[in-house]
Amino acid sequence: MKKQFKSPIVFIDDDCIFCNFWGNYITNNDKSNSIYISIPSSDLFKEAMEKHSNLPNPEETIILYYKEEIFTKSNAVIKIALIMKSWYACLAIAYIIPRIIRDKAYDIIAKRRKSILKDECVINDLRKKEKFIT
Template sequence: MDPAEPVVLFDGACNLCNSSVQFILLNDRSRKLHFTSLQSEVAQKLLQQHWEGANLPDSIILIDQGRVYAQSDAALHIAAHLKWPYALLGMFRIVPRPIRDAVYDWIARNRYRWFGKQDQCMLPRPEWKSRFLN
């Protein structure tokens, strides 16, 4: 399975992640981003095919044109798909990756405590269903 359009894999139980996906859907200027939760079978297949790391990620991943972006790289590449002025967030690529990833990891480690957790993945609005891979 090699998706033709960029795919965002996210933690479907995380309130921060679900809110981020909704924000992305509202601000995706190209309307080409697709989504699936990390808990889905689709995500597991995509990760088996594309993920080369020893540990599977537990937060946001972007697969775009066969390349996999994780942590702050994923967030910044996703930002490039967003409307003005949010696309400007991509400028943070000038910050060295170890610093960006340290901040990202700190937020990711605390996301359940700060934003909460759901028992099940969010149900997308009817107009967004075609953007979710099942």
């Protein structure tokens, strides 16, 4: 598992269809082909928790673990876009918006996330991918 920590890892809430949709989106569109997706029940998350006691709960926010740093909420989204390369890097312009505003927007979406995409089924699709770590 130590080798996997060198790659960016996105921890998502696996009970959230909206989160799983974005996990699929990342794995399907990651031009760097370096981002892995994992869930709170994984050994990888437990290992990360041992290293970083301040690691938030992935059921409350997206977490990007990259180069021994933790990114959450809007910072995680922007950093993921930068890592994915291609036109997604343009999202870095969002850094000019103060983090408190970006995170407030993130929180509004996060609060409603379980009611978004209710009828979709993307969880099993994500679990089949080689970039999904359990």
